[in-house]
Amino acid sequence: MITTTLTVTTSTTSYPVIVGAGILSNLADYLAECALRGTAWIVADEHLTAIADQTAAHLTAAGYRVHTTTVPSGEQSKSFGELNRLYDWMIEHGIERRDVVLALGGGVVGDLAGFAAATILRGVALVQIPSTLLAMVDAAVGGKTGINHPLGKNLIGAFHQPRLVLADTNLLATLPARELRAGWAEVIKHGVIRDAELFDALETLAATQRWHADNPATWDATDPALTGELTNIIARAVAVKVDVVSRDEFERGERITLNYGHTIGHAIEQLLGYRLLHGECVAIGMDAAARIAVALGICPPALVERQRNLLAAYGLSTALPADLDRSAILTLIGRDKKVQAGNVRWVLPTAIGQVVVRADVPLAVVEAVLAG
Ligand SMILES: NC(=O)c1ccc[n+]([C@@H]2O[C@H](COP(=O)([O-])OP(=O)(O)OC[C@H]3O[C@@H](n4cnc5c(N)ncnc54)[C@H](O)[C@@H]3O)[C@@H](O)[C@H]2O)c1
Ligand SMILES: [Zn+2]
Structure with a gap:
């Protein structure tokens, strides 16, 4: 075992x-x-x-x-x-x-x-x-x-x-497969915020295409080799949470990085009346956050592509739902619990495995990203 x-x-x-x-x-x-x-x-x-x-x-x-x-x-x-x-x-x-x-x-x-x-x-x-x-x-x-x-x-x-x-x-x-895929969003998030090797391992696993053909990102749980490999990957993702919590038990600092993709993600979740699962909204939010980072000039555009491809390989869409009211997202973001002293604190990637927290993102940049 x-x-x-x-x-x-x-x-x-x-x-x-x-x-x-x-x-x-x-x-x-x-x-x-x-x-x-x-x-x-x-x-x-x-x-x-x-x-x-x-x-x-x-x-x-x-x-x-x-x-x-x-x-x-x-x-x-x-x-x-x-x-x-x-x-x-x-x-x-x-x-x-x-x-x-x-x-x-x-x-x-x-x-x-x-x-x-x-x-x-x-x-x-x-x-x-x-x-x-x-x-x-x-x-x-x-x-x-x-x-x-x-x-x-x-x-x-x-x-x-x-x-x-x-x-x-x-x-x-x-x-259920959909619940599993929603969980992959958080696994991928952990790779992006802190563990480039985890991100690489997820890419490698996706490339081997050992998923159930009809159900992306689910696997044959009776295959012990594959289960072993997945267990190692999941352990690596758990390790990121363990590490962050150990450094910041009460969310006074670093723990906020776990909220990557969650600022816009939470707003979408709420606006759609929970039609999408949390992880599905986080995937969309991660894509938007990465594009905000690119717009600020702190992140290479290639990261957006890589992250998008990996999310897609795990069955996750990054497109903002067409019927979503963009301006309502902005209103809701202002009430997000990560707002400190009136400023939204954005968790933004600078490279795979690295994020920064920025409270000075101009509203116009967020608007432009949401407009696509
Ligand atoms: N405490 C924290 O730090 C923290 C962090 C993130 C999320 N949350 C909370 O977690 C909740 C979401 O958790 P979740 O995504 O695990 O959802 P969930 O607990 O609602 O489970 C999802 C669905 O899967 C079913 N299910 C669970 N395990 C199963 C299994 N092994 N086989 C078959 N069905 C199974 C459940 O009955 C449910 O229908 C939210 O309330 C959120 O606020 C808490
Ligand atoms: Zn989450």
Whole structure:
């Protein structure tokens, strides 16, 4: 079994992030190594019920007391209602301070169960077991947890670092192809912002054309060689997040670079009423950000082409949807959470593997880029 162990180290804590194919079958050993011996509270996405049951059986056999619940799939589960249900479930069944919450699912379950773990009894241990590519390379690492408020996404939350993250790439076998592709956008983003070798590896993999012919950027998960190669690539992408979070736990500086492609991406996501997936919007936003960098003269035009080709190879379009109101994007950008003191802070590439943060991008440049 190929596994990569990374370590998040912040000023307050340190924890392992393990990436591998099939590692979930060793969960009990990993928990013991992290000195997590209390009752296990598995919170699973409804699409992972079978995996949750297997996991519960595995932990029970290893001597753990286990409770399991499932959460309805979708963003609407990051709600007060669902959070309350988890609190009721935990309190009614007698959760204790030494227990551990296991979040098994994508970013929705990770954020929701993570916030429950952060707040129940003033905080219990959390283990993230991400089941989407996006959650593996992004959401599960870094300690941001939370739910949505009717007036906006992710407005209620807490930093609560997990004690362990287990990214088992075998879980991706059942992930819908579109969700997988949306995750590739974040993987490619990590290459562009910090790891040119990761970008190269993604290009090489794309060139070998071992994808399912009818479903770009998905692969035959029963091919162990290919799964191994992909697991290594995913581990490299996770390493970028691990590295950035280790340097900037509370998003005071460098962590903003992870928002590459997100300024315009978030605006598109909102304007289209979430018709496109987050990663699909980020791909469009990355293309726009790179073109802004070219317009400012800080980035070679060839980067735009290379990035576009790679995104396309992973099934991602970079075209702004035709029906999108360009001026509404500009209005929304002004309200983006990365706005500091009235200026949008743009994360812009200068080369593959390198970005700068600029707060002085003229509105006219953004307008021109959005106009195509
Ligand atoms: N905390 C953070 O730092 C952070 C970072 C990025 C995103 N997020 C949050 O993450 C959320 C998005 O996460 P996501 O993209 O993982 O989406 P998600 O959790 O909604 O999962 C996507 C879909 O895939 C299904 N699914 C998940 N794993 C599966 C599997 N292995 N097999 C079959 N189906 C599966 C889910 O049921 C869902 O329908 C958003 O709420 C976002 O705000 C948080
Ligand atoms: Zn993102």
